[in-house]
Amino acid sequence: MIRALNAPCQRHPTPTGGKTLRLISMICCAALALAGCSTVYRSSDVIPGAGGGTQVRVVPLTGETVTQANRAAYAPQSLPEAYARTAGTGAGVSVRGAGRLPEAPSTQEGLRNQRLALKRPPAVPEMSYQIGVGDVVMLATPTTRNTLEELTGLLAAQNSRNGYTVQDDGSVNIPDVGRVRIAGLTIEDAEELLFQKLVEAQFDPTFSLEIAEFNSRRVSVGGAVGKPGVLPITLTPLYLSEALAAAGSVSVADIDVSSVRIYRGGELYQIPLTDFYASPDLQNTRLISGDAVFVDTDFNLNRAERFFEQQIRLKQTTLAARAQELSELNTAISLRRSDHAEQRSTFEAREDLGANDRDYVYLTGEVDKQTRYPLPYERQASLADALYDAGGGIARETGDVSQVYVLRASSDPREFGAVTAWHLNASSAANLTLATKFQLRPDDVIFVAENPVTKWGRTLRQITPSLITTPVAAAVN
Known part of the structure; x- marks a missing residue:
């Protein structure tokens, strides 16, 4: 009696528990069968042939088929001209503020029987040449080296032809000596003045003065x-x-x-x-x-006088015109720059609001982000651009890299409903180079199919919760 009481207790499955396990096994088998025939879970796929009113033709992507696909006519949209032009292009401004230039004196046929009057200019007294503003003078030093060679800059070295222009104040600037005004002096007077300045500066005053260029007279x-x-x-x-x-x-x-x-x-x-x-x-x-x-x-003496008046007026009006032309040019460039900036700003605002008519490609299926990819302006876009620039790349866990398609409807009205599915098998990484060469066209649809494991898992997740929880609840009750 005591042994019987102390013996370990053995549990045997109850009839209800055995039925539950058998039911769960049947549910799993049913789930696998349903997943195989896609009765419970349905997903998009590319099915060759005719069906649902659409004729699908699957074409594998190769070098030859990529060339064939790229032959489809397409011209990328262009940006507004405001993005191509600069403010300086075509911004030439004519001289409008100069006024009418004086007319040159016209020649008239003189009368032979009327003798021209002689009016000679008064005699000019003989006088030595006076140095003037713009003249180029040269100080020539002796052939032997002496303290004068310490002067650099304005003092010319031996055999040097460097000249020094008399500045607008009539002076030349000698280092360590200072500015010496020589305009209006003869060569002899200028030499005497320079001699005194060099002596005062304690330099050897042995030199000769020459005029290298005559520009003042x-x-x-x-x-x-x-x-x-x-x-x-x-x-x-x-x-x-x-x-x-x-x-x-x-x-x-x-x-x-x-x-x-x-x-x-x-x-x-x-x-x-x-x-x-x-x-x-x-x-x-x-x-x-x-x-x-x-x-x-x-x-006619008056006609020659008008010639000289014309030269004076022409110089005056040309100088005035340059200043006004520069002002008008700056104003025109500023207006053009503002106009271009306004056009660009308006275009970008319309772009943000979706008011511009753009060409799009659509990404769907097992991609990281289902979205639409706007085709770029003024260049072609490739399949690789859409997959990676738009953030809609192939989903690594659920996408089937061997089943990437570009769906393109026929542009021929006689082939309405016909779709070409360009198939990229990216399970081989080398085939991705074809994606960089395949050019997209407006309204192309990029579709990535789901891998078989993902399809089976999604089917199982849909049917198992309801089939499992109902028998378990019944067994507990």
């Missing part, structure tokens, strides 16, 4: 000459015959109605060509700085 020659231009006055006097010869000589058809006119100090002088060629004294008329010589075939 000039004479302009124009009209009926071979080469109109400006001639400098140097240490030697400049005579009228020499000036005309340097300008290419006189070129007139009839000397009887032609003359040489000289504008000097507000006065206009006239030498008829017949008198000029007949008189050596007139040919040796000495010119001075500021003279304007004009050879005219018109006997």
